[in-house]
Amino acid sequence: MLNINPKPKQQAEHDKKINGADILVKALRDQGVDTIFGYPGGAVLPIYDAIFKQNDIRHILVRQEGGAVHAAEGYARSTGKVGVVLVTSGPGATNAVTGLADALLDSIPVVCFTGQVPTHLIGNDAFQECDTTGITRPCTKHNYLVKDANKLARVIHEAFHVARSGRPGPVVIDIPKDVQLSPGDYLSPAQVTHPTYQPKTMPDMDAIERAVDLIADAERPIFYTGGGIINSGPRASEALRKFAKLTGYPVTSTLMGLGAFPASDPQWVGMLGMHGTYEANLTMHGCDVMINLGARFDDRVTGKLSEFAPHSKKIHVDIDASSINKTVVVDIPIVGDVGTAIEMMIKVWEKKKHSANKTALAKWWAQINEWRARKCLAYKKSDKIIKPQYALERLRDLTKGTETFITTEVGQHQMWAAQFMPFDEPNHWMTSGGLGTMGYGLPAAIGAQLAHPGKLVIDIAGEASILMNIQEMSTAVQYRLPVKIFILNNQWMGMVRQWQELIHGGRYSESYTAALPDFVKLAEAFGGVGLRARTPDELDGVIKQMMAVNDRPCIVDVCVDEKENCYPMIPSGRAHNEMILSSDQDISSKTPDEGLVLV
Amino acid sequence: MTDPTIINQQRHVFSVIVDDEPGVLARVVGLFSGRGYNIDSLTVASVDKVKAISRITIVSCATPQILEQIEAQLNRLVPVRKVVDLTSAGPMLERETALLKVNSMGEKRIEALRIADVFHAKTIDATLESFIFEFSGTNEEINNFVELITPLGLIEVVRSGVLGIARGSKAIF
Numbered sequence: 115m116l117n118i119n120p121k122p123k124q125q126a127e128h129d130k131k132i133n134g135a136d137i138l139v140k141a142l143r144d145q146g147v148d149t150i151f152g153y154p155g156g157a158v159l160p161i162y163d164a165i166f167k168q169n170d171i172r173h174i175l176v177r178q179e180g181g182a183v184h185a186a187e188g189y190a191r192s193t194g195k196v197g198v199v200l201v202t203s204g205p206g207a208t209n210a211v212t213g214l215a216d217a218l219l220d221s222i223p224v225v226c227f228t229g230q231v232p233t234h235l236i237g238n239d240a241f242q243e244c245d246t247t248g249i250t251r252p253c254t255k256h257n258y259l260v261k262d263a264n265k266l267a268r269v270i271h272e273a274f275h276v277a278r279s280g281r282p283g284p285v286v287i288d289i290p291k292d293v294q295l296s297p298g299d300y301l302s303p304a305q306v307t308h309p310t311y312q313p314k315t316m317p318d319m320d321a322i323e324r325a326v327d328l329i330a331d332a333e334r335p336i337f338y339t340g341g342g343i344i345n346s347g348p349r350a351s352e353a354l355r356k357f358a359k360l361t362g363y364p365v366t367s368t369l370m371g372l373g374a375f376p377a378s379d380p381q382w383v384g385m386l387g388m389h390g391t392y393e394a395n396l397t398m399h400g401c402d403v404m405i406n407l408g409a410r411f412d413d414r415v416t417g418k419l420s421e422f423a424p425h426s427k428k429i430h431v432d433i434d435a436s437s438i439n440k441t442v443v444v445d446i447p448i449v450g451d452v453g454t455a456i457e458m459m460i461k462v463w464e465k466k467k468h469s470a471n472k473t474a475l476a477k478w479w480a481q482i483n484e485w486r487a488r489k490c491l492a493y494k495k496s497d498k499i500i501k502p503q504y505a506l507e508r509l510r511d512l513t514k515g516t517e518t519f520i521t522t523e524v525g526q527h528q529m530w531a532a533q534f535m536p537f538d539e540p541n542h543w544m545t546s547g548g549l550g551t552m553g554y555g556l557p558a559a560i561g562a563q564l565a566h567p568g569k570l571v572i573d574i575a576g577e578a579s580i581l582m583n584i585q586e587m588s589t590a591v592q593y594r595l596p597v598k599i600f601i602l603n604n605q606w607m608g609m610v611r612q613w614q615e616l617i618h619g620g621r622y623s624e625s626y627t628a629a630l631p632d633f634v635k636l637a638e639a640f641g642g643v644g645l646r647a648r649t650p651d652e653l654d655g656v657i658k659q660m661m662a663v664n665d666r667p668c669i670v671d672v673c674v675d676e677k678e679n680c681y682p683m684i685p686s687g688r689a690h691n692e693m694i695l696s697s698d699q700d701i702s703s704k705t706p707d708e709g710l711v712l713v
Numbered sequence: 714m715t716d717p718t719i720i721n722q723q724r725h726v727f728s729v730i731v732d733d734e735p736g737v738l739a740r741v742v743g744l745f746s747g748r749g750y751n752i753d754s755l756t757v758a759s760v761d762k763v764k765a766i767s768r769i770t771i772v773s774c775a776t777p778q779i780l781e782q783i784e785a786q787l788n789r790l791v792p793v794r795k796v797v798d799l800t801s802a803g804p805m806l807e808r809e810t811a812l813l814k815v816n817s818m819g820e821k822r823i824e825a826l827r828i829a830d831v832f833h834a835k836t837i838d839a840t841l842e843s844f845i846f847e848f849s850g851t852n853e854e855i856n857n858f859v860e861l862i863t864p865l866g867l868i869e870v871v872r873s874g875v876l877g878i879a880r881g882s883k884a885i886f
Contacts, residue, residue, distance in 0.1 A: 247736060252747050256791040259735070276791055310732070311791050436785035439778060 131297035134263040135164035141270040143170050144303050147198050151182040155202025157229030160294035177585035179206050181557035183213020187222045188561025191544045196277050199226040204242030214284045215253035219548025223282035225273050232292040233261050246288045255283030263298025271306040280313030281434040317450030325429045325446045326462040332403035333474035335363040341370030342408015342452045344540045350453030351540045357460050362470050366394040368409045370547045373537035387415040388684050389529040392490035397482055398423050399690035406430040408452035411442040421689035431455045490682045490695050500650050502602045502674040506534040512657045519562045519571045523555040523579030526608035526680045531574040553582025559597040560590055577603040587640040590667035598660050599669045604676045612679045617705055637669035646671040686712035721776045725800040726877040729769040730886045732792035733759050740790050756874035772875050797885045804880040810849045810873040817866030825865040832858050
């Protein structure tokens with residue numbers, strides 16, 4: 115066939131170029147993204163136009179940009195995939211900052227696109243301009259300002275690599291509006307490898323062997339596991355379960371790691387730390403070998419550092435070298451992927467035909483069971499007033515056998531949820547651990563529900579926290595998401611009140627919310643279902659009604675005991691073996707002066 | 714009570730090889746201020762246009778545990794290609810350059826010239842009432858020179874900050 119009108123070469127090349135907004139959408143598609151959370155605005159209109167013209171990527175319209183990031187976090191944590199956010203310049207970006215800081219502290223992979231004023235206006239104090247890369251630099255793992263559409267595809271693929279590799283975290287890509295409209299070359303993910311950022315994931319075999327020898331010699335061992343196991347993927351949880359079975363050693367976990375090891379397993383001693391179980395904290399305090407798998411010796415966990423597990427040898431596996439020796443100096447540091455490390459440990463254990471020291475271990479378990487017998491989570495029951503712990507026990511029992519994803523806000527209810535809900539699988543528990551962001555739970559539940567349609571998703575909330583992102587009810591209604599918002603309503607900022615009661619002489623400064631909304635009407639006003647339980651008798655019926663709602667969000671206002679405090683508790687600045695178990699013990703004498711300055 | 718961590722502080726020189734891209738210095742400086750580490754001196758310049766890399770030299774005083782953290786935290790930054798704690802790595806050389814403006818007349822002017830001569834400082838500008846000396850040496854040598862020349866009419870000092878390089882035939886990057 116004759117080609118009578120060949121295009122000039124230059125023209126043909128120009129045709130291969132697509133504009134920045136289309137590059138973005140194409141790159142997301144090639145990264146396997148199916149859902150993004152966002153809010154439009156002037157500086158991202160070209161991207162929204164590109165989204166309008168396609169059907170592969172679903173855009174979820176949130177009601178405030180902070181909600182978009184938490185929703186992306188919920189999506190990421192419940193799937194193991196990267197969460198994606200799209201917001202506009204200026205206030206769009208600044209509203210996203212809390213979510214980004216949250217994702218950084220909890221090591222959650224998120225890629226957040228922000229619009230920016232056109233390149234020639236940057237630095238001119240233009241409308242809705244802010245220095246997004248400057249503002250987000252300390253609260254992201256990395257960020258980019260892309261000034262050339264030809265570089266956009268490379269940056270996006272790099273950003274996904276950075277977000278999910280090594281210790282995961284949030285990455286911001288700031289795109290000026292003119293770049294969104296300029297033609298540029300597209301590169302596929304296969305054409306892009308990051309030239310320098312290749313974190314070490316393979317642990318050092320020599321260190322693994324020394325660690326296994328130490329583990330085998332232990333008389334009072336404990337597995338101290340963290341969010342690293344969840345981030346490493348389901349294989350890591352499986353390896354942990356196998357290694358725990360091989361050794362027969364007790365397992366505890368941080369708040370972030372719940373679900374990696376089944377709470378129903380007899381080797382599980384519960385969460386550790388400030389509101390951890392008596393048995394977990396005393397097992398940590400008394401251990402001779404601590405096997406830290408993907409946890410970071412957070413201050414909520416260690417308590418007083420100088421008396422933290424004072425007679426122990428410590429093994430620490432972490433993918434982030436900066437976590438090693440940051441607060442606690444360890445004997446055997448292992449930098450690498452925790453799942454790979456545990457699998458290597460299992461191989462070495464089997465190869466060397468190790469077995470646990472049965473006599474010592476039996477003695478250790480006898481001691482642990484003695485601590486367990488204290489039943490540290492017991493509380494004074496009531497048939498008149500709903501105890502928050504009772505509400506969660508009923509929620510636990512009535513959801514038993516149903517695959518359930520739990521998110522929380524931040525405060526007493528969060529700690530009770532961690533103590534009372536049974537987590538048997540990874541990726542089913544989403545809570546703001548590091549940053550402690552009130553308002554996290556509802557948007558995170560929306561993200562989790564979108565990733566798992568038809569599954570039961572519950573935000574265990576407090577009445578103060580829920581008001582911080584209540585606008586996302588509107589999002590849940592729009593997408594007919596049957597998220598359940600289970601509010602333990604005590605009318606106080608419970609954890610603030612608890613500290614004021616225990617440490618500040620009962621001077622309840624600004625911790626009471628004097629004008630709460632009627633949550634039932636509030637739910638109805640948004641187009642959801644509102645339910646209320648006032649007495650223990652009403653609770654079961656209300657929970658069942660809640661579970662039956664399947665096409666819209668449901669708020670359950672559980673009116674709980676105002677006075678209840680969250681125990682056990684290690685007072686600030688105290689050691690694991692100084693925890694108090696109930697309000698019968700005076701905490702003010704237990705809090706040292708150094709502890710008063712701690713949060 | 715003396716803070717025991719101050720007694721335990723050591724001065725270390727770090728070489729940081731980074732991608733030559735916008736914002737990289739802000740990342741490094743932000744890391745130090747955000748985590749409360751000291752910066753005694755900081756220099757930065759592009760050193761290889763083809764590879765697009767810059768080299769930052771940072772001097773910091775801290776406890777051994779914090780010095781280890783500084784190295785690890787710098788390594789977390791995506792555009793950081795390599796971090797070397799030169800002080801720990803082996804024998805090293807340090808140099809800093811200072812430019813000093815001295816205003817004086819008569820005896821003091823002659824004495825200033827003599828001191829500059831003893832220190833092998835270069836005179837790079839002169840008027841009837843002033844000199845500008847250029848002096849290179851270790852941080853401590855410059856301090857000594859500045860101390861001696863101060864009473865002789867020193868009115869302005871500018872210092873480059875410390876540069877560091879490992880001795881011997883091997884390159885760090």
